[in-house]
Amino acid sequence: MLSESMRRKLFYNTVMSQCFSSDGSCLVAGSLYGYVAVFEISKILRPLRTEYESRRPSYHIEAHPDSHVDSMVSTENFLVTGSIGEICGWDWKSVTSSKAEKTKASWTIKIPSENDSYDGAVVFSLAYCSANNLLYAGCNDSKIYVFSLEDGKLVTTLEGHTRFIHGLSLLDSGTQLASCSEDGTVRLWDLRKKENTNVLTPNLVDNIHRSRLGEWIGAVDFTEDWLLCGGGPKLSLWHMRTMQPATVFDLPDEGIYVAKIYEERIIAAGLASHVYNLTYQGEMLSSIPTSSDTTYTVVYQETPQRLFSIGGASNFLDICTNCNYRELSVQFAP
């Protein structure tokens, strides 16, 4: 039986980040209270035996005590979590085994921070390129650090933003990176030359900006041809070559935290009680109701099991096996 204060604490839990294990058998989520929950996908998709039973994670790891698990990414061998001042790697083998609860981080990278000790560099966003084994970390101090996972050394730092980084997006080829920030800009980086190639400021476009919600850009994603971003300003799709907005989406949201381009479609979520599934032209394909008022993370995988997982400001993750409706909800913590 949980104590009253524990129940209250969990009521205010927020799922900050998610990813899938490298073999696709597990879903991993990180919370505001520094916990990482490991779900075995085959287990959570199994029907419940009784009414009182609820779907729970298989393992619970206290990854960053007294901190947040703000971001995570999956590499071939490791689960990489980003928190205050550090990035930790966790061996997939132990994370998905019964010893998970006692696992210690396999390696830790400290983020070089300035003297400002009370406001250490927090890793808000992570991106990983398997081609050259590089890890990109968007941080609190407006910088993007590039680490080599071979030796854990800092390769380079991309500077340009003036406020903290909300999100990163990497092109599959590993040649280009997009970042979005609280300062209201989206920057494109050429990774070979390690320089800033383009700066977009959606807030300056008349039909995109929403002064009430601010100028921050909460999410970005891009392909060779298109770039999707949104935040305080409305969700918008930009043409990569001309750097002009092609479509502006009118969603009933109070801020965008998730924007993804997936199979020629757009998935968007944020401060709204639904996750939206749209075409490039702005046509609504479906809207999935969520357990939380705000969605901070949406992840998906195709193999071995097609799965969407939505996490946000609640103790529940919403799972879809199809991007049209919510299939079930799982508890992050008991």
Next chain:
Amino acid sequence: MGKENDSDNTKKRRKSVSGNSGMSLKDGDTYKVIISYEEKEAMERLSENDSESFLSTCDNIRKAMNKIAKLKSNGDANAKDEIHELQIQTSLAFIELKKLNRMEKFRTKFARDSLISSKSSVDSKHLHLQNLLYEVMHLKKEVVKCLQFKSKDELIQLVSEEEFYKEAPENISRPEITKHNPHQLRLARLEWELTQRKQLAALCDELTENKKAVALSIESKQTRLDNLAPQLYSILEASKPLQESLGLLLDKVRQEHHKAALLASPLYVLYAKASAYRDAYDNSIIVKVEGDEEEAKRANNQDALQESDSDAETVSENVIEETPVHKKRHHRLSREARQEEKKTKLLQRHPLNVKIIIKLKNETKLTLQFYYMMSLKIVTVESKLKTDGIMDISTGDMLISESILRELYPRDLGLESPNPANYYQLNRYNLGQFSSLGLGIPYKWVQRMAGLHFISPDAREQRFTNGEITQDSVECVLREIKRRVIARLELCTEIRQLEYGNLPIFTANNDLLPQKLSTILQKFSTISWNNYCNNDWYLHWISFMRLYFVEAIVRYCRTIQYINLYFINELIARIAIKPDYPKIAPLFSISMSPTIHASADILRDIEREVNVMWIKQPTLSAQLQRLRACFDIYLESEGLVPKEKIFFHSVKGRTRARPYKYLELGGGIFIHR
């Protein structure tokens, strides 16, 4: 030949006529005579002969006619006579015909008459037959009736035949007759039965007499004993001054113990445990037995009786219930009255109760009165809290003793009887919920104090309480009550202070709180449950643990110029305080004035900060203080008011959280969690 016959006939006829003429003359009616004669004649003659003579006569007529016709045509003069002769013959022949005709008529009539007479005789015979058959049937019925007749003696159970022969005297059994005659045997056995019964009746009378005599002797002995009592009392009375002078409280204690002995057993257990606790730990507690002793004695006796014949009672009860209510109205009324009586019996309390008075500081004391429900077999408690302070209206039901004891242990609301059987007992008389009966409150801890244990319908709870059972002695409960009352009184003063707008100053604690704040407590008031529920999104949390609700309105107010009439920054917090306060922190649910466009996330963050982010369970005032700080920070970070606090970034992280965490560095800074 025909002629001859004719002549014969005529001769005969004449003869007969002349033969009878004498008679007919006498009668004066020749006609009748003739008729009777002719009838006779007709019977004698054969109809075949008549038909032959008829044919020949007809032939003669025809021949004569032909002759006449021939003669006339000849026109012979001689013929006239011959014709005349022929005419006469023909006429005679006609007469002959007529005669024949009459004969025939007579015969026909006769035949008809004889037919009718024989028919009527057949009818009468048939009728007779029918009568006889009916008679037979009737007789048969009578026989059956006779056979079916049941005699009274068949119902009497008799001793078996062998026993009868063995026991009955010779003059009654008379074996020589009865062995062969079953009827006589029966009579004899009946007689034997009668004599035996008479003997038994006599014996019965004799025994009753004996009984009366014994009762009389008992009574006389009882009166003698009773006469002894006053003497003993006077001796006791006389010994009192001696006891007092020796400083012995024997009598008082004995009286109390004597009274306690009359308590219902669960209350006795409670009394024994509580007085032991008093003697061992806490002399300030008063344990007493109250109530009418005489009535208790009576109730105890009744109880014992009831238990012995409870089976019989239930049977008779069933019978009564089965009798249909159809006859008269007063019948029904009495039934209702009976029902009412049963109801009161069901809800009867034992006349003695245990009173425990817990004295707290000053004049504040809590009185607990424990009652035993005789039929429901549970113990209930009534409590009264006496405070010395002024009872403020705003404290509402906070100090009502029921609310103090509510949920002394988790889930123990005392709304329903812990004895699962009572549900059915109460339902039978449509008495509804136990709490509506006003018989005190059957908390589970009360049952445990009295040594009663019931199976809980909730398996989870069962598991839950089992762990606690070790600490469930009277001692723990009393300590818990004391702690609860003190906590409640403190809460009361805290709330009263807040209502007057006095925010206490905090000294160093585990959780640091800023002191200099712009937001003030504008209003602090009690609200009802319904108000609290209004657009509340986590109702399910508190529904069964609610106790007391307050609403706090805080307003940002630095200098006058910022309280723009059109632009007041206000935050309303609805606070639910649980019975277990301060063990469990109050729960804040907040909303902001519509001029501030705060998203659900912002509210959630502030609520998390106020409700959850504490190292130790906070007090209501501490939470309010932090709420004020959070509101300041939110407004400042949002740029709605000028920045005054020290923080590095207004928002941080993907959640765009505000720096709500306070650190005492320099003048105090705020950082993000």
